[in-house]
Amino acid sequence: MSGRVYDESDVRIRPGKGSRPRTKTRPEHLDARAAMVVTVDRGRWGCVLDGDPDRPVTAMRARELGRTPIVVGDDVDVVGDLSGRPDSLARIVRRGERRTVLRRTADDTDPTERVVVANADQLMIVVALADPPPRTGFVERSLIAAYAGGLEPILCLTKSDLADPEPFAAQFADLDLRVTTAGRDDPLETVEPLLTGKLTVLLGHSGVGKSTLVNRLVPDAYRATGDVSGVGKGRHTSTQSIALALRGGGWVIDTPGVRSFGLAHIETTDVLLAFSDLAEAIADCPRGCGHMGPPADPGCALDALTGPAAGRVLAARRLLAVLREGA
Known part of the structure; x- marks a missing residue:
C-alpha cells in the first residue's frame, strides 16, 4: 500500500452551473435616459429621448423587467445604444408610474x-x-x-x-x-x-x-x-x-378602429369620482348603494342634489346604466 498522505490540494472540484455566486443586486442604471414610448411592434419599442420627436431610438425590454407591460405613452428609462442609427438597439430598464x-x-x-x-x-x-x-x-x-x-x-x-x-x-x-x-x-x-x-x-x-x-x-x-x-x-x-x-x-x-370596447374592469364609483360634486355626495350614500336611485337604490344621496348637479346626476346614471347592462 502507498504511504502517501492526501490533503485538500489533491481534490479537484469540477465547476458546475451553480458555482458562480448569485446575487439579487441589480444595476442602478444611473446613466439611463428618460424617453417616451411612441410605437410597439413585436417585442420592440420605438421611443423618443426626452420626449423629443427628433431623437428616436428602438429598444427592447431588459431582462430584469420580466413581462412588465409597456405601451404607447409610457415613460421609460433606457440605456445602451442611444444613437438611433439603423439596427441599433437600446434597453428599457425602468417604467415610470402611470398618471392615467x-x-x-x-x-x-x-x-x-x-x-x-x-x-x-x-x-x-x-x-x-x-x-x-x-x-x-x-x-x-x-x-x-x-x-x-x-x-x-x-x-x-x-x-x-x-x-x-x-x-x-x-x-x-x-x-x-x-x-x-x-x-x-x-x-x-x-x-x-x-x-x-x-x-x-x-x-x-x-x-x-x-x-x-x-x-x-x-x-x-x-x-x-x-x-x-x-x-x-x-x-x-x-x-x-x-x-x-x-x-x-x-x-x-x-389607435386602430375599434369593434368593441369592453368595460368589465370598471366599477360604478370609478365613473362618479370623475365629477367632483357627485363624488362628494356619494360619501353620504348608504352602504351597498348602486347610485341608481329609487326603486333600486332608495336613499341614494345623489337624489338630494339640485340645479345643474341634478342634470349631471341624470347623465351620470345613464352612463351607469350602460355599465350595468354589460355586467
Missing part, C-alpha cells in the same frame, strides 16, 4: 383588462355624423373609460357636411362635455388649440374619418385611409397605436 390609463377588455364578460395607452391627458372620441350613422352607445362607453382612467374626454364630430352636429351633441350637454367638429372642409382652428401641449388619444370606429383627421393634424404622418363598409366591418385603416408629434407641440395617439 385607457383600459379596455375584449367584451363585457371578459375580466382580463388591457391597457391601451398610458399617461394620456385627453381622449378624443371621433364620431361621424353620417355614413356610418353615429351611435350614442359607443360615446357613452368611451366616456366611461375616460372618466375611470383619469382622462379628459372630448367629442369630435366628423362629416359635419352631411348632418347637423347639434342634435347629437345635445344628448351629452349635462356632462359638460367639450364638443368640436372636424369635417373634411372644416378648418382646424377649433381643434388644434385643444391638442397643443397635450397627449391626446384618438378613438373611433373604422370609417369615421379618424385617420383623415390625423393626416390633417400631422401632414407627414401618411396614415392609411380608405373606405369601409360600415361600423365594425371592412378594412381597419390603422392597425397599431402610434404617437405622432404635433407641429405646435404635444402628441396625438392614433
Whole structure:
C-alpha cells in the first residue's frame, strides 16, 4: 500500500452551473435616459429621448423587467445604444408610474383588462355624423373609460357636411362635455388649440374619418385611409397605436378602429369620482348603494342634489346604466 498522505490540494472540484455566486443586486442604471414610448411592434419599442420627436431610438425590454407591460405613452428609462442609427438597439430598464390609463377588455364578460395607452391627458372620441350613422352607445362607453382612467374626454364630430352636429351633441350637454367638429372642409382652428401641449388619444370606429383627421393634424404622418363598409366591418385603416408629434407641440395617439370596447374592469364609483360634486355626495350614500336611485337604490344621496348637479346626476346614471347592462 502507498504511504502517501492526501490533503485538500489533491481534490479537484469540477465547476458546475451553480458555482458562480448569485446575487439579487441589480444595476442602478444611473446613466439611463428618460424617453417616451411612441410605437410597439413585436417585442420592440420605438421611443423618443426626452420626449423629443427628433431623437428616436428602438429598444427592447431588459431582462430584469420580466413581462412588465409597456405601451404607447409610457415613460421609460433606457440605456445602451442611444444613437438611433439603423439596427441599433437600446434597453428599457425602468417604467415610470402611470398618471392615467385607457383600459379596455375584449367584451363585457371578459375580466382580463388591457391597457391601451398610458399617461394620456385627453381622449378624443371621433364620431361621424353620417355614413356610418353615429351611435350614442359607443360615446357613452368611451366616456366611461375616460372618466375611470383619469382622462379628459372630448367629442369630435366628423362629416359635419352631411348632418347637423347639434342634435347629437345635445344628448351629452349635462356632462359638460367639450364638443368640436372636424369635417373634411372644416378648418382646424377649433381643434388644434385643444391638442397643443397635450397627449391626446384618438378613438373611433373604422370609417369615421379618424385617420383623415390625423393626416390633417400631422401632414407627414401618411396614415392609411380608405373606405369601409360600415361600423365594425371592412378594412381597419390603422392597425397599431402610434404617437405622432404635433407641429405646435404635444402628441396625438392614433389607435386602430375599434369593434368593441369592453368595460368589465370598471366599477360604478370609478365613473362618479370623475365629477367632483357627485363624488362628494356619494360619501353620504348608504352602504351597498348602486347610485341608481329609487326603486333600486332608495336613499341614494345623489337624489338630494339640485340645479345643474341634478342634470349631471341624470347623465351620470345613464352612463351607469350602460355599465350595468354589460355586467
